[in-house]
Amino acid sequence: MKELILLLLILYYPFCHSLDTITLNHSIKDGDVLVSSDRGTFALGFFTLHPDSKTRYLGIWYNKISEQTIVWVANRDTPLNDNSSVLSIKNGNLVLHSNNNLNPVWSSNVSTSFVNASAKLLDTGNFILTHNNNVVWQSFDSPSNTLLPFMKLGLDRKTGLNRFLTSWKSPNDPRTGNLTYRIDPTGFPQLFLYRNKIPIWRTGSWTGQRWSGVPEMTPIFIFNVTFVNNKDEISIEYNVKDPNVLSRMVLEEPGQVRRLTWQPNEHRWFQIWHGPKEECDNFKQCGSNSNCDPYNAEKFECECFPGYEPKFGREWYLRDGSGGCVRKGNASMCRSGEGFVKVARVKVPDSSKARVNGSLGLRECREECLGDCSCVAYTSENESSESGCVTWHGDMEDTRSYTQLGQDLYVRVDKHELAMYAKHSYGSLGKKGLVAVLVICTCLVLSIAIILISWLVKARKQWTRRKDHKYSFRLTFDDSSDQQEFESTNSSNLPFYDLNSIASATDNFSMANKLGQGGFGSVYKGILSNGMAIAVKRLSKYSGQGVEEFKNEVVLISKLQHRNLVRILGCCIQGEEKMLIYEYLPNKSLDFFIFDKSKSSELDWRKRFDIICGIARGILYLHHDSRLRIIHRDLKASNVLLDNALNPKIADFGMARMFGGDQIEAVTNRVVGTYGYMSPEYAMEGQFSVKSDVYSFGVLLLEIITGKKNSGHHEDIASTNLVGHIWDLWKEGTTMKIVDRSLGESFSEVEVERCIQIGLLCVQDYAVDRPSMSAVVSMLGNDSTLPIPKQPAFSFKKSNCESSNPSTSEGIYSVNNVSMTMIEAR
Template sequence: MIFLGKARLFSFLVMSHFVVKFCIGGDVITSTEYIQDPGSITSSGGLYRMGFFSPNGSANRYVGIWYNNVPTYNVLWVANRDNPILDSSGVLTISDDGNLVIMNGKREILWSSNVSNSVTDAQAQLSDSGNLSLLKQSSNSSANNPETLWESFQDMTDSFLQKMKLSTNSGTNEKQALTSWKSPSDPSIGSFSASLDLRNIPELFIRNGSSLYWRSGPWNGNIFIGVPKMQSVYINGFNLVDDHEGKVYLTYSFAETSYLSYLLLKSNGDLVQPYLDQNSSSWGIVWSSRESHCDVYGQCGPFGICNANKSPICSCLRGFEPKNSEEWSRGNWSSGCIRKSLLQCNGTTNGSSTAGTKDGFLKLEMMKVPNSGIFYSTLEDECPGNCSINCSCVAYAYDPGVGCMFWIGDLIDLQKFSVGGTNLYVRLAHSELDDKGHLREIIAPIVIIGTLTVTIATWFARRKAKKRALKESMEKHLSSGETPSAMLGQNMSRVEFPEFVRYKIEELAAATGNFGENNKLGRGGFGPVYKGRLPNGQEIAIKRLSRASGQGHQEFMNEMVVICKVQHRNLVRLLGCCVEGDEKMLIYEFMPNKSLDTFLFDPLKRVHLDWRTRFNIVDGICRGLLYLHRDSRLKIIHRDLKASNILLDEELNPKISDFGMARIFGGNENQANTRRIVGTYGYMAPEYAMEGRFSEKSDVFSFGTLLLEIISGRQNTSFHEEDQCLSLLGLAWKLWNEDNGLALVDPNIPVTCFGMELLRCINVGLLCTQERAKDRPSISIVISMINSEIVDLPRPKQPAFTARRTTQDTDSSGQSQKTCSANDVTLTVLHGR
């Protein structure tokens, strides 16, 4: 770039500032539209700013990115962190070879994006995600989708923002890591780094140089089990993704876009989560990796256990004693502990029999499991035996998302938690076992058998009485004018529902023309649904439980409990109920456009669903599921997501309905089992249909099927023998492998306009319907995928149910259902086994 004279440079900067501000929105840098200190640019939405800054206590100048319009800003990314500008002469521009560069007043390049291929038409853009991208407009890229040459998200400093990818390549061990500042006033690379470790099960490690400083514990599919607060704080939005090409990365996003928070690796090695308090406009800390001295790796040495609530914080496990008593007494615990008695394994020592002296296991509750475990995907019941028969196994633990964990050698980084954690079982010599505990092991089977016998007999006797009492209690509370909060039981918090109404059957009969056929909207699995109009003109939908059906009472109660506890724009709103005698009815807000299937599977009506409308429906369903899974007061699994259970308002906005089959999870629950399979064939995840296991990922499978239906306009259960594919999933997979994915799209959608977006959504649909639950993304990741917030999508594997034909929907009696229902609220019960 030719050096400009002062007068020419000044006039050029004034002109370029005018162009940047008024022509391109102030978020782009080119070779002619550059930033000179103290200038800056702002992302198009105004959330992020990039420009020149000096850290507190330093006169050096750097280029960085920070939150815009925040009183006390925190710098989130620094370009020239190891090469500061010593005065205010710096310029950020695009060089002749197309690289983004920082130059000082002498035109010396102090930092560069270092793209090797020379580019003539490059420009840099700051996005509303905080990512600075170097872009090239090539012949193979559209105006709205230029080629990305370099991005700041791939060149991390000390901050981990939403949609960033903290990645490790298992083949090359190449890592993208956070690196701390040297000090709060010096952004050059410090001694601490944070990265993913993939040696066994993925963990997050912080290292001081090459030494391990902190570890998160293994990833179990939802959380890092060594971070207790992750149970409540971090489960919303975090996801670990395997791209099946050797790269594994951690990413996250918050459902509330206005929530300003991120992860920061401080110069002292502490990983913290700052957040902006909107009320005080000041930054607070949600979580810190170092809340006590116990959070430093290996604080108490081998076989030492750290407990921050005790003094001293370090002690030896039962059956162990300090290796160096003198050092231990002075508070130097790094040497750890050694066993008091040798292990006997299976009753033998050095080949000689020592019958009756078999080793046992000490149970430690709420523990951070040690480092360097060996992991097997086996059943929980098999853990003790597998460890016991292996004389090298010194401890074991089990987590549902990880499986059995075994340890050989020293147990390092043991920590006792006050909440969360995992049960750890440590092998001890027979002489160290509690005699009373040993006796309990002998009599335990007898006690268990006797207890089970009494429990089973009592259960059958109480079952009928409990059902009768539940019904009487419900009628009693409703007749006294109490809201459903009185019926939620002692295990749920009491919540008032001021808008919930108890209707009289006379009111509902008048509103529906005495439940006349002209007002019948359709029939669900447990009875008809009617349209009604109240005296004030309000239109309502009434689901009437069939008196002839022996089913439905439990589902009726369940739906009242669930819907009254959740409120979201993409969930149908329950207005009230009616319980009189044998009559049980639920009253909902009326949806004038009925359910999605009445549009989607009708050749005449689906022409009204253009792609933008369909995409809005898909996004709304995602938002509703995210609320159920992560953001509501209860964690709810729907279990019957399908087109007929998506209602459409007057503007075709979607609302998820039918919570009769929904299950409420406890705070630490991620998966459950059932012997009663309920839902609809064609939408059930394989682990649920075949084994009764359900989780968030089973809802994701149903959503994936529904997404492919919305794209194609075809019902998953509508395939017949003349079709050459086994199901809609089979057709989608076949076309995808033939690089002909757009052939799946409904002919009413112009693929020339929305081709890339449609292919992205088909890819997401196939990812959601993977055979194994752990291969499916969470719903928060799905939202990021369909909205192109995650740019590179993993390649899908073959989805489930492509090797055999999908069965038509049947109700619990085995009778066929219509392939297109016309009801507002449907509910189908199926027995999948």
């Protein structure tokens, strides 16, 4: 008899826990779990988001993943307060009750009553309510913050059902947040990301293969994407080609949409795409009738369309393009010889008010737009076949450039502009005569450039203020064998501010507006008369850095532009006052967070990893992608500033050096920078190269992971510095001991260990062993096998007689204007 009972229990147990269906006679209570049939990919049941919380929710999560990942929550805005809840079917509806309360906490709200309804969890993650095999309700029609494969986003025109994502309040609070990600069906449909119903990012319209503003969608190796726009519906659906691949798109609280896939070997989610990425992705970043070009290293990122000019010249001059652009002059734009100029590789303007004619080809589209005097621009509906016609008839908003993929936009200009642009890259080179003229012009320009360079090299090398208020800056290269000098007349590239306006903006440099202080002097927050917030770097009369570093920073940073470099707005030189004006970044510097126990918890692992990658991309730009090759020489946590979204921006180029041609290294007898971040060959021999910055980056990466200063005093560290201690732990296979405790469990051990190994590769003793920054960026962005690091520099054990007094060992010290020989033998 006992054996029979045991057999029945064994048979009943798997049946109870493999249940995938709710019927009129089978409900589930808190503690029960539905598991999807076939592959058992998803589970539905009750859960809590924090071990100390009594708040309960009904939802769906991945069943076979150790890290519980919630993809749908039923009662997200009406949490349960105990574990006595039941999900059942009543009158053809799914109903969630708590404590036998007659009023349901949540319901599927099907209007018609069905007698034989049942609910089933599918292996797609869709929870469906059916009657006679017809789906009458499904969770895919009311998504929360996650888009799964085979789930649609968009509008059902017949029923009025609109499916869209809404963010959670926070990672531990699934209540409806203030972000939505939805298709705007007006005009030519497109996806928008809204915050409090205000658009903050736009994917662009559908091009036949992808969204205009998401070039990463081409090609898509693991997804099939279906876009539907007809009389019945407007929708987008992503389907995985391999059913073994687990993928999801999630709308996160800070304002990011991320596409993630599960890596079973590493037991973590791997990000394969996210947006928005950079400032040019911000909705209407440059105002109307303009284009945002984040890759323009020499000029302001905002540029007016052909035939347009800045609406507010002063603001544009001060690198504020939000006012946009307006038409130039009063020339007729209606059948008066006007034409079109091509703006290549862009996310086409906001198409919510655009007109679409699918029956026209690109050539017919041009004629259609040319014949309509209100038409200001056109492009093709399908970029691959150049079929279909999209036209704009008013201000054009939110356009940005891409380096490779992107649509071509044709902007209407008058006959005078058309003649001018025929000689430039926007025009056509169809005529042989024009090609010849361009060749001659090119040769002429090259000749003038050669003459000008020769004159600059021989010119008198001075720092002078001229009568016309143009200033000359000299950059001296610290090269004993071949001293080079760079002189730049800075009357047009960098705006100059009046001392009175800066004094007024900073309340006469009041202490209340002081942001910080360094060897150069002080930094103040200011508000200009137009409302723009600025940071003013004021050179002290007694500064150890002096005028040379000031001139160096002006010359270098005015020629650099990258989303991970701080942006200079101008300078002020009047009498003995010398000031640099920067964009104001409200979140201060990175060290303010990672070295402060009360603030470090605000940077979880995902944000720290994004900061690491952003810093790496900024250095890569300095070393390889900018027109100049720049060695920063003072990369450290306090020189990485954070913007509103905690994106990193490298600052302080006073110690930077510019290399030209094939130069890869230099030697100086004036070592500058910060102990703890200096490479050994630079600190001891004055030899520096791009690998010096790689070393500093490695130290900074390890500090971000551990929350500890490399050269600080740590009672629990046996080595003389942090790098040496991490090296000891890495050899023992116990590097997780040093990870910042404020990260909690928000990180993947595999990912953190990989980053620690990358950091150790960067701080190897010999420069030749360290990877380039391009290799570092690649290693951070993929899962390739990493080399084994060698012994890092300065990894010595503390001696028994070494003082443990923090006053003798703690702190980071900047060195400026200090001549050094050898510190000690290696």
